[in-house]
Amino acid sequence: MASKEPNGVYNRAPIFDGENYDYWKECMSIHIQSVDMDVWDAVVNGRFQPQVVANGVAQYKPKANWNDDDKKNVQYDLKAWNILISSLGVNEYHSVSHCKTSKDMWDAMEILHEGIDDVKQSKINTLL
Numbered sequence: 001m002a003s004k005e006p007n008g009v010y011n012r013a014p015i016f017d018g019e020n021y022d023y024w025k026e027c028m029s030i031h032i033q034s035v036d037m038d039v040w041d042a043v044v045n046g047r048f049q050p051q052v053v054a055n056g057v058a059q060y061k062p063k064a065n066w067n068d069d070d071k072k073n074v075q076y077d078l079k080a081w082n083i084l085i086s087s088l089g090v091n092e093y094h095s096v097s098h099c100k101t102s103k104d105m106w107d108a109m110e111i112l113h114e115g116i117d118d119v120k121q122s123k124i125n126t127l128l
Helices: 021-035 037-045 068-086 090-096 102-114 117-127
Strands: 051-054 057-060
Touching (some): 021 037, 021 102, 037 068, 037 102, 068 102, 090 102
16 A cells, blocks of 8 residues: 655745755745745735725725725735744744734845845855
């Protein structure tokens, strides 16, 4: 009888312990996209904030007035945030624990491990 892989063996988020950030970043991007493209969109574009237009002005919709679609769209960021937090080692978590959205966390990790655009370009120029 052939052995069967445990359920979810291919669905685990990659764990980041502070080393090989580029590898983790690529694996995490693919992992989140495989979970749900809308979850990945929350990481890239930021948290969905339900709005209503009153007198030609867009305003944030009070949570009490959210419909099912609003709740579903807000939930994407929470799912992404959960995936990211659960994939970080303790030291990495503490460096981004102040973040309030998955996009903030993803961006903070990039800056922490890749630097800002000027630093990245300087490293590329040095290598060339």
